[in-house]
Amino acid sequence: MTTTNGTTAKTWDFTHFTNSVAGVPRGSPDIHHGINPSDGKPLWDVPIASANDLDDAVKAAQKAFKTWSKTTWAERQAILIKISEEYGKYGEEMGNIVRLEGGKPTPFANGEAVNSAQGLKYYAPFEEEVIEEDADIRLTMRHVPKGVIGAILPWNFPLAIAMNKVGPALLTGNCIIVKPSPFTPYSILKFAEIAQQFLPPGVLQALNGDNTMGPMMCEHPDIQVITFTGSSATGKKVMATAAKTLKDVTLELGGNSASVICPDVDVEKIASQVALGAFFNSGQLCVAAKRLYVHKDVYPEFLKALTEVVKNWKTGPTSEDVMLGPVQNEMQHRIVKEFFEDCASNNYDFALPGKVGDGADGFVIQPAIIDNPPDSARIVREEQFGPIVPVMIWETEEDLISRVNNTQTGLGGSVWSADLERARRIGTQIEAGTIWINSFEKPLPQAYFSGFKESGIGGEGGRHGLYHYVNTQVIHQYKVDVGKSSKL
Ligand code: NAD
Numbered sequence: 001m002t003t004t005n006g007t008t009a010k011t012w013d014f015t016h017f018t019n020s021v022a023g024v025p026r027g028s029p030d031i032h033h034g035i036n037p038s039d040g041k042p043l044w045d046v047p048i049a050s051a052n053d054l055d056d057a058v059k060a061a062q063k064a065f066k067t068w069s070k071t072t073w074a075e076r077q078a079i080l081i082k083i084s085e086e087y088g089k090y091g092e093e094m095g096n097i098v099r100l101e102g103g104k105p106t107p108f109a110n111g112e113a114v115n116s117a118q119g120l121k122y123y124a125p126f127e128e129e130v131i132e133e134d135a136d137i138r139l140t141m142r143h144v145p146k147g148v149i150g151a152i153l154p155w156n157f158p159l160a161i162a163m164n165k166v167g168p169a170l171l172t173g174n175c176i177i178v179k180p181s182p183f184t185p186y187s188i189l190k191f192a193e194i195a196q197q198f199l200p201p202g203v204l205q206a207l208n209g210d211n212t213m214g215p216m217m218c219e220h221p222d223i224q225v226i227t228f229t230g231s232s233a234t235g236k237k238v239m240a241t242a243a244k245t246l247k248d249v250t251l252e253l254g255g256n257s258a259s260v261i262c263p264d265v266d267v268e269k270i271a272s273q274v275a276l277g278a279f280f281n282s283g284q285l286c287v288a289a290k291r292l293y294v295h296k297d298v299y300p301e302f303l304k305a306l307t308e309v310v311k312n313w314k315t316g317p318t319s320e321d322v323m324l325g326p327v328q329n330e331m332q333h334r335i336v337k338e339f340f341e342d343c344a345s346n347n348y349d350f351a352l353p354g355k356v357g358d359g360a361d362g363f364v365i366q367p368a369i370i371d372n373p374p375d376s377a378r379i380v381r382e383e384q385f386g387p388i389v390p391v392m393i394w395e396t397e398e399d400l401i402s403r404v405n406n407t408q409t410g411l412g413g414s415v416w417s418a419d420l421e422r423a424r425r426i427g428t429q430i431e432a433g434t435i436w437i438n439s440f441e442k443p444l445p446q447a448y449f450s451g452f453k454e455s456g457i458g459g460e461g462g463r464h465g466l467y468h469y470v471n472t473q474v475i476h477q478y479k480v481d482v483g484k485s486s487k488l
Pocket residue numbers: 152153154155156157161179180181182210211213214215218229230231232233234235237238251252253254255285286287383385411451455456
């Protein structure tokens with residue numbers, strides 16, 4: 001098959017990984033490897049990119065930007081469609097990589113691999129907009145790509161989050177360099193390798209680095225934008241470093257989202273859905289329900305139903321029938337273990353006891369539910385990002401809202417009620433970027449996604465998300481004759 005840039009399509013080796021710089025694979029004398037969270041064993045070798053590799057990538061991106069930014073929206077869209085079609089042929093292989101590097105149960109890993117192509121979604125082009133026009137002036141506004149984008153990624157949904165940045169950045173005419181988390185480099189590097197055949201060199205590049213790569217990207221004077229997804233603590237560092245060159249930043253950060261259960265719900269109908277919102281991906285979802293607030297009238301019944309659902313899920317190393325896989329890495333295993341220890345040492349009641357091993361043979365954690373800990377508990381105040389979830393009692397809406405909003409973060413929230421007016425009244429008072437009503441927390445690619453407070457700056461997703469990848473230029477065109485024969 002002949003591809004857009006004239007090369008012949010290859011067959012891919014899904015056990016060998018390289019960085020992609022200026023359209024070609026690039027190795028490195030420095031190698032590291034991810035760890036399979038299911039058994040603690042090393043995965044494949046992966047090259048560690050250097051400062052020189054980053055410089056080369058930035059130069060290649062700058063060169064490519066000159067022509068790529070001049071292509072039409074339709075041309076870029078056609079290329080993204082080709083990439084997603086080609087990529088779509090390898091759902092099984094990519095699913096296997098996502099499963100092994102991330103510790104996701106097989107169906108969810110396959111789901112991420114396949115659904116990630118949604119991030120390459122296509123939107124109608126930005127048209128030049130007429131702000132005002134009269135006999136004297138034509139005032140218009142247009143949007144132009146920003147240049148070289150640096151994308152820094154977390155480990156919890158490595159492929160899906162990468163695609164949510166690659167698609168919009170390329171569609172709007174930018175060039176992008178993606179840096180995966182060192183914990184989960186494989187799926188992104190392979191996607192970038194596959195995509196090269198359809199793109200001019202330098203348009204999409206991927207660099208796996210060590211801990212110095214993220215800061216180097218934020219410092220680099222020739223990267224115009226950093227789009228970052230990760231923790232709030234690192235987000236603050238990104239912003240501070242990017243400030244040195246006054247870079248634009250989009251920060252998608254952590255959260256401590258609340259799920260509110262009203263007294264009019266049928267507990268049996270919603271318990272499994274709420275459980276999914278809290279425990280999906282073993283709690284390692286930025287918008288997961290990390291605090292559950294249940295009205296006192298249904299509290300005992302709900303806690304029992306929730307505990308029953310979670311207790312019956314199979315937890316273990318990734319396989320077809322597992323619902324909760326391991327947490328992704330040793331660091332996260334240690335953090336979650338500390339939450340367990342804190343709850344135990346404070347004598348909070350465990351409605352479901354859970355269990356954390358020592359992590360020696362993988363990072364599986366049996367899920368736990370904490371029965372009505374105080375608002376001051378660490379498990380209520382901080383993002384646990386793991387399968388241990390507190391459930392609290394509420395009585396009045398006023399008190400509920402103040403407790404839900406008593407956090408520095410504001411990523412998401414959900415409200416469950418048969419009374420939609422009530423659900424909206426509560427939901428719209430929650431200080432967070434996305435509110436779900438009568439659904440667990442599932443971001444949709446067509447919906448803008450952003451955080452309030454320390455959950456982020458800017459956002460991505462949907463048509464609105466495209467605006468973060470463009471500068472806005474306003475043209476004041478005066479209707480005067482400035483030709484030689486005019487009397488001006
Ligand atoms: P992290 O902040 O530890 O790391 C994210 C990325 O930043 C990694 O690629 C890492 O190598 C890089 N990095 C580390 N230090 C850096 C620095 N000083 N400068 C630049 N880059 C640096 O986050 P994580 O542990 O990978 O991910 C988990 C966190 O991400 C959770 O808090 C979760 O809520 C959040 N998250 C948010 C969203 C969202 O859309 N809001 C989505 C997924 C995850």
